[in-house]
Amino acid sequence: MNKIVIIGTGNVGTNLAVAFANCGIAPVQIISRNKENAQKLAEKINCPNYSYKLADLIEADFYFLCTNDNAIQHLAESTELHGKTVIHTSGSTSIDVLRKNRKKYGVFYPLQTFNKHKIIDFDEIPVCIEGSDSEIEQELKFLAEKISDNVHLVNSEQRLKLHIAAVFVNNFVNHLFAIANEIIERENLQANMLEQLIKKTLENAIGQNPKEIQTGPARRNDTETIAKHLTILKSISEKYADIYKVLSDSIISLYKN
Amino acid sequence: MNKIVIIGTGNVGTNLAVAFANCGIAPVQIISRNKENAQKLAEKINCPNYSYKLADLIEADFYFLCTNDNAIQHLAESTELHGKTVIHTSGSTSIDVLRKNRKKYGVFYPLQTFNKHKIIDFDEIPVCIEGSDSEIEQELKFLAEKISDNVHLVNSEQRLKLHIAAVFVNNFVNHLFAIANEIIERENLQANMLEQLIKKTLENAIGQNPKEIQTGPARRNDTETIAKHLTILKSISEKYADIYKVLSDSIISLYKN
Numbered sequence: 001m002n003k004i005v006i007i008g009t010g011n012v013g014t015n016l017a018v019a020f021a022n023c024g025i026a027p028v029q030i031i032s033r034n035k036e037n038a039q040k041l042a043e044k045i046n047c048p049n050y051s052y053k054l055a056d057l058i059e060a061d062f063y064f065l066c067t068n069d070n071a072i073q074h075l076a077e078s079t080e081l082h083g084k085t086v087i088h089t090s091g092s093t094s095i096d097v098l099r100k101n102r103k104k105y106g107v108f109y110p111l112q113t114f115n116k117h118k119i120i121d122f123d124e125i126p127v128c129i130e131g132s133d134s135e136i137e138q139e140l141k142f143l144a145e146k147i148s149d150n151v152h153l154v155n156s157e158q159r160l161k162l163h164i165a166a167v168f169v170n171n172f173v174n175h176l177f178a179i180a181n182e183i184i185e186r187e188n189l190q191a192n193m194l195e196q197l198i199k200k201t202l203e204n205a206i207g208q209n210p211k212e213i214q215t216g217p218a219r220r221n222d223t224e225t226i227a228k229h230l231t232i233l234k235s236i237s238e239k240y241a242d243i244y245k246v247l248s249d250s251i252i253s254l255y256k257n
Numbered sequence: 258m259n260k261i262v263i264i265g266t267g268n269v270g271t272n273l274a275v276a277f278a279n280c281g282i283a284p285v286q287i288i289s290r291n292k293e294n295a296q297k298l299a300e301k302i303n304c305p306n307y308s309y310k311l312a313d314l315i316e317a318d319f320y321f322l323c324t325n326d327n328a329i330q331h332l333a334e335s336t337e338l339h340g341k342t343v344i345h346t347s348g349s350t351s352i353d354v355l356r357k358n359r360k361k362y363g364v365f366y367p368l369q370t371f372n373k374h375k376i377i378d379f380d381e382i383p384v385c386i387e388g389s390d391s392e393i394e395q396e397l398k399f400l401a402e403k404i405s406d407n408v409h410l411v412n413s414e415q416r417l418k419l420h421i422a423a424v425f426v427n428n429f430v431n432h433l434f435a436i437a438n439e440i441i442e443r444e445n446l447q448a449n450m451l452e453q454l455i456k457k458t459l460e461n462a463i464g465q466n467p468k469e470i471q472t473g474p475a476r477r478n479d480t481e482t483i484a485k486h487l488t489i490l491k492s493i494s495e496k497y498a499d500i501y502k503v504l505s506d507s508i509i510s511l512y513k514n
Contacts (some may be wrong), residue, residue, distance in 0.1 A: 068477075069479065069481075069482060070479070070481065092474075092482050092485055092486070111450060111451075111453070111454060112453055112454055112457060113454060113457055113458065113461070113472060115470075120457070124453050125453050126450045126453065150450075150453075152446070152450070154446070157444070158444045158446060160485070160486075160489060161440050161441060161443070161444050161446075161489065162441055162444075162446065162450065163486075164440055164486050164489060164490065164501075165436075165437035165438075165440045165441045165451060166437075166451070166454055167473055167474065167486065167501070168433045168434075168436055168437040168440070168501075169433060169434055169437045169451050169454055169455050169458060170454055170455075170457075170458045170472070170473065171471070171472060171473030171474070171475065171476065171508070172433050172500075172501075172504045173430050173433055173434075173455075173458050173462075174458060174461070174462065174467050174470065174471055174472075175467070175471060175475075175504055175507065175508050175511075176425045176426060176429050176430055176433070177425075177426055177430075177462045177467035178466075178467040178468040178471065178511070179422075179425055179507075180422035180423075180425040180426045181422075181466070181467060181468070182468075183418050183421055183422045183425070184418060184419055184422045186418070187414070187415045187418050187419075189409070189411070189415060189418075189419065193368060193383045193407075193409070193419065194368075194422060194423070194426050195463055196368070196369055196381050196382050196383065196407075197368060197369055197370060197423055197426055197427050198426050198427075198459055198462055198463065199459065199463070200369060200370055200377075200427075201370070201426060201427045201430050201431060201459070202455060202456065202458075202459035204370070204431070205430075205431065205434045205455055206452055206455065206456070209435075209438070210431045210432070210434035210435040210438060211435040211438070211439075213372075213431065214428070214431055214432060214435065215370060215427070215428060215431075216424055216427065216428030217349075217424065217428070218428065218432075219428065220325075222326065222327070224326070224327065225326060225349050228349055228417070229349070229417075229420075229421050229424065232417060232418065232421060233421065239503075239506070239507045239510065240507070242503050242507075243429075243503050243504060243507060244421075244424070244425075244429075246496075246499050246500050246503050247429045247432055247500060249496070250432065250436075250496045250497070250499075250500060251428070251432050253496065254432075254435070
């Protein structure tokens with residue numbers, strides 16, 4: 001029950017293939033539109049079989065689609081995958097897009113940000129499982145538990161909300177860091193002056209309720225400081241001022257009552 | 258040159274008093290409007306002298322104002338502090354509010370988020386110094402270097418921008434964490450499912466350029482996923498949808514050119 005084909009050699013496909021291989025479930029084939037990428041990943045995990053064509057697909061128990069969201073349905077409905085057990089790895093894609101032409105399908109969504117050039121340990125990464133039936137859910141759970149101690153059964157609606165939450169804590173937080181860097185670099189100050197504060201922010205967030213530890217001008221409803229900051233920000237970027245305003249308004253209204 | 262009075266026993270005053278005391282520069286007096294708070298902090302650092310009245314102020318080299326921003330100028334202009342060397346510790350307050358009635362004054366701004374109930378090590382905290390003249394700048398630098406290896410001369414305009422940057426990386430990031438928690442707790446999922454992602458996000462931010470490592474639907478200009486997320490968010494909170502929109506727009510426009 002452990003023969004896996006990995007389709008897609010991007011950030012998720014690469015990290016997942018390596019994680020499986022490291023746990024003794026080496027994928028039996030790597031497929032990528034880009035032949036060189038397929039070969040690279042296959043060599044990395046000592047997988048003898050790779051190709052850039054779906055026509056070369058071999059028999060396996062699970063076909064993991066590790067592609068962009070908008071390629072998933074098209075791939076799943078391709079003739080080559082007809083009847084095969086297809087698993088997607090996307091946060092915001094419903095399991096239903098896999099339903100056509102098969103009985104068994106599922107989702108295997110690792111809640112983490114990946115980089116194909118920096119393989120990370122899956123041990124503690126939450127893996128969210130959904131299956132077309134409870135049998136495949138158990139099979140996917142078994143697979144997931146080989147690589148992670150943090151496996152959850154999560155339906156498509158929950159997973160979509162997890163993905164939204166992930167966008168807030170990863171993508172948006174990173175963008176706020178980028179804005180902060182830009183603001184201080186314009187003053188010829190070093191961006192690493194913010195490192196200690198960033199570390200503390202993280203440390204505070206783990207194991208505490210962020211709603212309870214909120215601080216800052218908006219939390220105090222310190223309208224004078226907020227106005228001062230907005231004047232400066234408008235001179236740098238109207239967009240950054242908008243971000244400041246909408247986030248401050250949200251904080252103020254959250255603590256008003 | 259090291260006789261310090263701490264005025265204000267909040268998060269900054271408490272952490273600063275303890276940091277000085279730990280480095281052998283024990284404050285000679287603690288002042289707080291709240292007598293009990295003054296006593297508590299004084300006892301914590303074995304300071305024999307404390308009061309809730311400015312009238313009790315004793316002679317010292319530096320009077321550190323560790324109060325709310327809006328109390329600084331009023332305090333600095335009080336008769337009791339007339340002619341005395343007053344130092345404020347605020348990010349967003351100009352040094353100029355201290356000018357009246359004295360020749361020497363300065364700013365000592367530690368760029369960190371503090372909690373009076375969790376004393377933290379000052380070693381690596383950036384301390385931003387500004388003085389009414391270079392002599393006091395040197396004196397404050399000497400004091401700051403006793404407690405931190407990360408001391409910078411920073412003028413009022415730079416400091417204001419540092420404070421804005423700090424609001425982005427601490428206050429706003431923490432609010433995004435609060436929103437993410439709310440979203441997933443509504444789905445009866447555990448908030449700690451986000452911990453690994455939060456850790457990775459901050460790990461990635463240290464020593465890398467956040468602009469270069471940005472990922473996510475907005476970075477890819479994946480309008481389909483963005484629209485899906487906005488529909489869900491609007492059903493939870495219009496404010497959260499606004500935040501999502503303004504941050505996504507900012508990311509999209511940052512990478513457009």
